[in-house]
Amino acid sequence: MAAVLRARGLAKEFRGFRAVDDVDLDVPEGGVHALVGPNGAGKTTLFNLLTGFLRPTAGRVTFGEHELSGRPPERIARLGVARSFQITSLFAQLTAREHVELALQGGTGLGWRFWRSDKRLGRFGDRARDLLAQVRLADLADTRAGALSYGHKRALELALALALDPKVLLLDEPTAGMGAEDVDATVELIGRVRDGRTVVLVEHNMNVVASLADKVTVLQSGRVLAEGPYAEIRRDPRVVAAYLGDADATD
């Protein structure tokens, strides 16, 4: 399978500490690629490097023919690589519907029209309702993000990334802190939206990884420890020692 997102020799150093160290990554087109590893393995740093929120100390990232390293996050988002955030990251004063409208309006240039009424954003109403229904937030469309519960914020986070209709969707722990029922709904949703796009997933919940991922990359101390299909990975003794053993014990 051709790689749609590719990293070569990617490294990020923070004052002498190598959070990501010489990582090669090939994300196959159309699949779900999970990044796993113990806390501090460099998963989120890797995410930030792929999406332009951090500049790599060394190495490069390419998306199809596009060179991504060195580009600002907003350009990368426009090219079709969208992300969600691990720590819920929303606009406290805007309602759920306004969030989705904001994401939908991004590509249209409407955001510059300071002389126009914001009622024009109503044109995204149908699409926004549709996306909110997908993540089961239809009833909370007019609630401000600051007043949403944690689970609902996570769902909105997902709706925002989906609203960009990206070719590659990077989800940073989409089920973190969710109850079992919400986890199932989220897995089901990701399973549905993966059609026609590529999903990269940072995830701690191994059941989620098992049911979604076609390919798993295990990171440890900023380096790739192992890579392959989930069934293979979970039998890898290095991986079991580093991570899965613990996770299985707590699950």
Added chain:
Amino acid sequence: MILRRLAARPVLLAAGLLVALALPWLIYPPVAMDMVCWALFAVAVDLLLGFTGLLSFGHAAFWGSSAYLTGLIALHSGLPFPVAVLGGALAAAVLAVPIGWLSVRRTGIYFAMVTLAFAQLVYFVANQWRGLTGGENGLQGIPRDFFGVDLSDPFFFYYAGLPIAVLGLWFAWRVVRSPFGRVLVAVRDNPARARALGYPVDRYKLLAFVLSAGLSGLAGGLFTMGHGFVSLEEVYWTTSGQVVMMVVLGGIGTLWGGVLGAVLIVELGDYLSTAGFEETGIVTGTVFALTVLVFRRGIWGTAAWLTAGRRERAADGATVPVGERENGEPVRA
């Protein structure tokens, strides 16, 4: 949001306009004109402080440069006064492009300091370039031309100038309630998230900065016309400080709060100086300190909070720590 509630209450809008129209009957007309100018200035600064999350401490540069340019146009061209004011406003907006471009990359206290530094630079130029600005003497005897209509009476000039300020206020409201205004709130609340949604945050900040500067220039030009002279005080840092004080007193992020703050500060200053008390700074400073310490939402913000429903209040309260993160900027009520 407060604005949404305001739109639902045309009564408030009508009352505001009525007060604005009655003002020169109630108080000394030149003071009424000052109030209107400072009100527009405060709203322009709130556009940046309350709706973009940037505390500028250098807006005297835009108010003042427009004050000078408006004065120069009126002195040397004989054009009608609204044209001179618009020319000044445009010049302020143009000046804001390089200053904003260099400033918006910074946030919080650094942004405030960079804007202050640029404003001091403008002050320095105004002070040194005596041939143009008159230095410490300022520009004197600026005429109010308007197609031969005699506007020398401040009472009549008030009604000639008011529509310009109202247009400016309407423009600020339009910006806040536009697709652009929506993006600004997103940029203010969570710049990283806005970038992830594909918005070039710095460029949005820059446009907000330029629009705010242009409106400040409109206010400064009108102020010049109201007084018939320009002094160095218009580009001095105390002017930048005074307008921030008005916004904080009225309520950051409330847009119309700045109008109340301006009216109160101008009235207070006028009252004290009429009473022969010169050190107005002590009094306004105390008022400012009390506002920051005791009711941080400001007048408008507190009123809105008191009239808001309980649910809304809870949602609002939940957001306060979020708005306060990283830059330590005050949050809107």
